[in-house]
Structure formats: C-alpha cells, structure tokens
Amino acid sequence: MPGFSCYEVRSEFPELERGIVYLDNAASTLKPRRVVEAMREFSYRSYANVHRGVHRLSMEASKAYEDAHEVVARLVGGSWDEVVFTRNTTEAMQLAALTLAYNGLLRGGEVLVTAADHHSTLLPWVRAARLGGGRARILPLDGRGVPRWDLLEDYITEDTRAVAVGHVSNVTGAVAPVEDIVKAAKRVGALVVLDSAQGVPHLPVDFRRMGVDMAAFSGHKMLGPTGIGVLWARRDLLEELEPPLGGGGTVSRVRLQGGSVEIEWEEPPWKFEAGTPPIIEAVGLAEAADMLMEIGMEHVARHEDELTSHTMKLLEPLYSEGLIRYVGPDKPGERHGIVSITTHLKSPDELGLLLDRRGIAVRTGLHCAHILHDHVDASMGSVRASFYIYNCKEDAERLAEALEEILTTRR
CATH class of the missing domain: 3.90.1150.10 (Aspartate Aminotransferase, domain 1)
Incomplete structure (x- = not known):
C-alpha cells in the first residue's frame, strides 16, 4: 500500500x-472489516476440524489453518513450522517457560527478567525458575521506569539459563536493545525469549535475524481476533524439546509396550498445539497479518x-x-x-x-x-x-x- x-x-x-x-491500542486494536469477513466466510463455507479428516471440509479447513502459519511466519521472518498457535501472548510465554522447565533447561540456574516487564512475562518465568530449583534475577529500573540495560553484563552470568524480556514496554513505550541482550546472553549460552506483544504489531521484526530463540505475541493487538496468539521458536529447539502439554494433535502414535506408554510426537509445530486449535481465529490472524504486510x-x-x-x-x-x-x-x-x-x-x-x-x-x-x-x-x-x-x-x-x-x- x-x-x-x-x-x-x-x-x-x-x-x-x-x-x-x-x-487504547496497546490493550487491543480494532478489527477491520476484511478480518471479520474472512472469518465469517470461512465459518460459513469451509469450517471443520483440522488434520486427520479425509473429507472435503476438513481438507479445506486444514489447508486454511496451515496457510495461516505460513502467512504469520512471513510477517516475523520465520518458517511456518516455527509458528505455534496459542490463545494469546500470556499462554505463549507460559508454554515457552514450561517447555524449558519441563525439559530441565532451567534446572538450578537463573532466569533474568526486568522490573518493567508485563506480568505475562514476569510471572511465568519467576515460577518456571522456581520449578527448576533456581531463581529469577530482576534487572532494576532507572528513574524513568526503563530497565538498566547498561547493567546487563553484570546480571547475566554463567548461572543464567534464559533471558526473558519485553520487546516494547506496554507502559513507557521504551524499546529494548535486543541486539545487545542477545549478544550478552549468547556469551554464556543462555536462551533469549522475547515478549513481543507490543513489538510485532508495531515494528518490522525478523526474529531469526534478531537472534532470539523464542518470541510471543497476540492476534488481538495487531488487527486480529481475540483467542489466538503465537509462540515463535527456532525449529531446532522445537524438534529437540518435548512439549509440556500432550493430547489430541500432538502425537503421531501412542502404544502400550510392556505396561508403559510409548509416545511418538508429531513434527513441529503440531506437537506443541495440544487439542483443537483456534482454527477460525487463525484465518482472521492471517488476514490481519496480510493487511499489515500490504501496508x-x-x-x-x-x-x-x-x-x-x-x-x-x-x-x-x-x-x-x-x-x-x-x-x-x-x-x-x-x-x-x-x-x-x-x-x-x-x-x-x-x-x-x-x-x-x-x-x-x-x-x-x-x-x-x-x-x-x-x-x-x-x-x-x-x-x-x-x-x-x-x-x-x-x-x-x-x-x-x-x-x-x-x-x-x-x-
């Protein structure tokens, strides 16, 4: 445009x-006609549950749902199989934190967060650090309420397992120096998880180029519907890690062998999308992402x-x-x-x-x-x-x- x-x-x-x-756009943006119409048209003409269905409607719905992953991936500089649909940023950050804790990647170490972070970032990582027998370390603020990024080198240590921070503050509008954060974290082998709820809707982003390992954002803050969010993560991480949530859609086969349950997980991103996903909402989010990319x-x-x-x-x-x-x-x-x-x-x-x-x-x-x-x-x-x-x-x-x-x- x-x-x-x-x-x-x-x-x-x-x-x-x-x-x-x-x-009030930082809380939720308005929805354009084209997003509402895309969801309405899909709901009336092509809706069915996705995957594993061989009938026409299920195949159409599955294609629309998978295409939505492709569209969103283009917006953030990833590939479709790095896009995991969740309900919102809060759930996406919970999923990221629980995944790292469940796989033992936080065990006995520290997670760095900041005192400026939205509760959707702060609380999941504080709790995940405790779950792993470690602790959260809090980067302090200056007099304006902006994190003391100049102290990064002091706060990121050999004990740091992950750095989870907000991309853009939902209060101050201050933008985090992501390049500096990634550089400091990689020096000690720590993962970087970005809360981009106020980033993706407002700034050009390329998560791969930025060097982050995981990032989260919401559909309703970027012209899309409520009830859908995204956890983006590096493909190799999604392949390597076991999901903390299991159930329908996450497995390719389950067998009972000698009294124990053997699980074969689906490929990413499906193994992280437990249960019936937000299908109609994914269609709306894809339309919203298309509109933003056109602009x-x-x-x-x-x-x-x-x-x-x-x-x-x-x-x-x-x-x-x-x-x-x-x-x-x-x-x-x-x-x-x-x-x-x-x-x-x-x-x-x-x-x-x-x-x-x-x-x-x-x-x-x-x-x-x-x-x-x-x-x-x-x-x-x-x-x-x-x-x-x-x-x-x-x-x-x-x-x-x-x-x-x-x-x-x-x-």
Whole structure:
C-alpha cells in the first residue's frame, strides 16, 4: 500500500464511525472489516476440524489453518513450522517457560527478567525458575521506569539459563536493545525469549535475524481476533524439546509396550498445539497479518513515531506547568507508540472517565506492570494513550485539547 495514509484505512473500521477517538491500542486494536469477513466466510463455507479428516471440509479447513502459519511466519521472518498457535501472548510465554522447565533447561540456574516487564512475562518465568530449583534475577529500573540495560553484563552470568524480556514496554513505550541482550546472553549460552506483544504489531521484526530463540505475541493487538496468539521458536529447539502439554494433535502414535506408554510426537509445530486449535481465529490472524504486510511495517512504525512526537509536542505546555508527568522517557525518540502520564487528579480512572465523556478512549490503571508503577511513584497507575494505523494527528489534537480543558479547570 504505497503512500500509506491513516485516512485511507479508517473506512475499514466501523467503530470509528461513532466518532470515538480510540487510543487504547496497546490493550487491543480494532478489527477491520476484511478480518471479520474472512472469518465469517470461512465459518460459513469451509469450517471443520483440522488434520486427520479425509473429507472435503476438513481438507479445506486444514489447508486454511496451515496457510495461516505460513502467512504469520512471513510477517516475523520465520518458517511456518516455527509458528505455534496459542490463545494469546500470556499462554505463549507460559508454554515457552514450561517447555524449558519441563525439559530441565532451567534446572538450578537463573532466569533474568526486568522490573518493567508485563506480568505475562514476569510471572511465568519467576515460577518456571522456581520449578527448576533456581531463581529469577530482576534487572532494576532507572528513574524513568526503563530497565538498566547498561547493567546487563553484570546480571547475566554463567548461572543464567534464559533471558526473558519485553520487546516494547506496554507502559513507557521504551524499546529494548535486543541486539545487545542477545549478544550478552549468547556469551554464556543462555536462551533469549522475547515478549513481543507490543513489538510485532508495531515494528518490522525478523526474529531469526534478531537472534532470539523464542518470541510471543497476540492476534488481538495487531488487527486480529481475540483467542489466538503465537509462540515463535527456532525449529531446532522445537524438534529437540518435548512439549509440556500432550493430547489430541500432538502425537503421531501412542502404544502400550510392556505396561508403559510409548509416545511418538508429531513434527513441529503440531506437537506443541495440544487439542483443537483456534482454527477460525487463525484465518482472521492471517488476514490481519496480510493487511499489515500490504501496508508495510516500516510505514506502521514511522506513522506511530510521528503520532508519538506530535502528541508529546502538544502536551509540552501541560508538562512544563507540572500538570502532567510522563511515565517513561520524556523525549519522543525514546518511546514508541505509547504515551503514559500521571496527573494531580485523584486517580487515573477519574481522568479516564472524563476523557470518555469527550469521546476519547484511553487505558487507565497499572497495565499489568505493578512493579514499574511502584518504582516511579505511581502506585495508583497511569493514563495511557496508544496509537495505531487508523489514528491520525487530529486524534492527538483532540486528546491534548481535552487534557488541557480538564486539568486546567481542576487544579
């Protein structure tokens, strides 16, 4: 889609016809007509359960489901057999953590996470480290709530088994230095697992080229439906490791031999997709990925950077007067697609409700990052505006005007 324009894509999103300024994209993006229609058409014409069925509908459904793996793989720089469909990023990170723990790769060692991480990253790896008889080590934050990446070399040691971190913070918008993280981890033979829930939807990514071993993201944050996420992992890892979850679809043969059960696992990615998978959702996710690739992820990233800079420029008077405080960097070039603030009002929810009365949808609260908010003295949470392809500069201007009106009249 040469010469991408936010105005041109807005017609794909009926909810915007209500006049709402939707700035809650880090939580979930709106769904375009083409995604909804693709799921609807598949549901009415080609739906059946996938794999092992020889009838026409099952064959059609299986092809559509397998094709979805191909499409998603193209978006993230992998091959189809490195794409494991899950329910969401949370489940994908759980699957990654449990797989490494189940196979003994975390035994007696450390897992490095950061104090800025979303709970979907922090909690699975803290628990998996304990399960393996080891511990989680927490990389601290600077005064802005950004991880102290300068301390990586001190925190990654010979005891480090895995480094699991967020690609882009869902609170500060700060982008992790993935190349530096991979380099430090590989020095000691540690695996790198990336929570890319806020990365894949907003930035060009190539997981193989980046050098990470596993990565997770969600469909509903990238124009796709809820109920589907992705765990991407290197093919050799998926081949080598035994899945922690077994059941229908994961095995090629099970036999009883001498009183014990012998299991022959399916090839990747199927051996990691236990039970009936999210078939209809996979069709929707593939359509969403196609749309993003047509636009070009470099255009998506540039557009969000421009909106972030424009918003912070508009908010400069409120910031200078002390009426708002940024959670995260106060320079646009150091954050991507997200602007989170605190104010003098009683709670973030109060400001969120006042904005909603003016037709502006933002997210309020702790954003599943409690430790980060405690660290920056925002234990009540923050107000977060986050951007996507259908947001235009007028949306940022309406937000700034509403904030000025609310905060200057409620000093």
